[in-house]
Amino acid sequence: MEKGLISVDRWAEGSQAYFLTNLHTDHTQGLSSTWAMAPIFCSRVTAKLFPFKFPNFNLTLLRVLDLGSWHSLSLISPSTGSKVTVQVMAIDAYHCPGAVMFLFRGEFGCMLNTGDFRWEKNCERAKLAKEMLLNALKDDAVDVLYLDNTYCNPTFQFPPREVAVKQVADIISSYPDHDIVIGIDTLGKEDLLLHISNALNVKIWVWPERLQTMHLLGFHDIFTTDTSLTRVRAIPRYSFSINTLEGLNRMHPTIGIIPSGLPWVVKPFEGNGKLFDSLLTSGYNRSKVSSKGGKQNDKRNGDGLVEMPSATYINIAVLLKIGKSI
Numbered sequence: 581m582e583k584g585l586i587s588v589d590r591w592a593e594g595s596q597a598y599f600l601t602n603l604h605t606d607h608t609q610g611l612s613s614t615w616a617m618a619p620i621f622c623s624r625v626t627a628k629l630f631p632f633k634f635p636n637f638n639l640t641l642l643r644v645l646d647l648g649s650w651h652s653l654s655l656i657s658p659s660t661g662s663k664v665t666v667q668v669m670a671i672d673a674y675h676c677p678g679a680v681m682f683l684f685r686g687e688f689g690c691m692l693n694t695g696d697f698r699w700e701k702n703c704e705r706a707k708l709a710k711e712m713l714l715n716a717l718k719d720d721a722v723d724v725l726y727l728d729n730t731y732c733n734p735t736f737q738f739p740p741r742e743v744a745v746k747q748v749a750d751i752i753s754s755y756p757d758h759d760i761v762i763g764i765d766t767l768g769k770e771d772l773l774l775h776i777s778n779a780l781n782v783k784i785w786v787w788p789e790r791l792q793t794m795h796l797l798g799f800h801d802i803f804t805t806d807t808s809l810t811r812v813r814a815i816p817r818y819s820f821s822i823n824t825l826e827g828l829n830r831m832h833p834t835i836g837i838i839p840s841g842l843p844w845v846v847k848p849f850e851g852n853g854k855l856f857d858s859l860l861t862s863g864y865n866r867s868k869v870s871s872k873g874g875k876q877n878d879k880r881n882g883d884g885l886v887e888m889p890s891a892t893y894i895n896i897a898v899l900l901k902i903g904k905s906i
C-alpha cells in the first residue's frame with residue numbers, strides 16, 4: 581500500500597486515517613488527548629474505553645468499526661492525487677477488551693494487521709474470529725501480513741487461558757489465610773479476575789479508575805474499592821515490586837501474582853539460585869531458559885518485571901508468573 585494513506589497503531593504525522601488495534605500502552609505511544617490529525621478507527625469497546633485513557637479527547641474523531649463488516653474509506657493518493665478506495669474490516673483479536681485485527685482490501689491486494697492477538701485451537705471465540713477472517717477473504721489470500729510475533733517461539737507453550745485461570749484460583753484457594761495481590765494493567769486479565777471471583781466467591785479489590793473501567797465493561801457487582809471486603813486485590817502492575825510485597829508481608833502474609841507471559845529476570849541473591857521451588861510452574865522453568873537467550877531485550881521488558889532476589893522470600897511471598905494464557 582502506498583505511504584501516506586493509513587497508519588495502524590502508529591501516531592506520527594502523514595496519514596489520512598489512523599487505526600487503533602487495542603488500548604494497551606505499547607500501541608498508543610504518541611497518541612494523546614490533544615490528537616487532532618485525522619479520524620481514528622477502532623472497535624466499539626475501544627471507543628467506549630477511550631475517554632478513560634485520554635480524558636478530554638475530541639470523541640468526534642473516533643470512528644467505530646463493528647466486527648465482521650466491511651467499511652469503505654475514500655482517501656487521496658499522495659503521489660497521483662487520485663481517489664483511492666480502501667476497505668477495512670475489524671476482527672476480534674481475543675486479546676484485551678476491544679482488541680481487534682484489521683483486514684484491509686484495495687488495489688494493493690489484501691493486508692492483515694493482527695495487532696496483539698491470541699490463538700487457541702479449541703477456543704470458540706478464536707474459532708469464530710478465524711471463520712470471520714476466512715469468510716472475509718473468500719478466495720483471496722493475504723498478500724501482506726503484519727504479525728505480532730511476541731511469544732512466537734517454541735519456548736513459549738502457554739496453557740489455554742481457561743487452564744491458567746484455574747491454576748491461579750487453585751493457588752489462591754490453597755492459601756486461605758493469605759492476602760493476595762495481583763499485578764494487572766489498566767486493561768486486560770478480566771477473565772482471570774472473574775474466574776477467581778466466581779471460584780472463590782470473593783469480591784476483587786481494584787483501584788478507582790479500574791473500577792470505572794470494569795463498570796464500563798459491564799461488570800458491576802464483582803469489583804470493589806473497599807479493602808475491608810476482600811483479601812484479593814488487583815493492583816497496578818507498575819506499582820508491584822518486591823519492596824511492595826515485603827512491606828505487605830510485614831503486616832500480613834501476602835502472595836503476589838503477576839499474570840504475564842513475560843519471562844522472569846532472575847538475579848539470584850548471594851549466588852543462591854533456589855527460587856520458590858515449591859510453587860514453580862512450567863512457565864517459570866521455560867522462561868528461566870529463555871532469559872538466557874537474550875529475551876531480556878523484549879520490547880516490554882522493564883514494565884512490571886520483578887527481579888527475584890532469592891529464596892529468602894519463600895515464607896513471606898510467593899510470586900508466580902503464569903503465561904500469557906491469562
Ligand SMILES: [Zn+2]
Pocket residue numbers: 602604675676696
Ligand atoms: Zn496488548
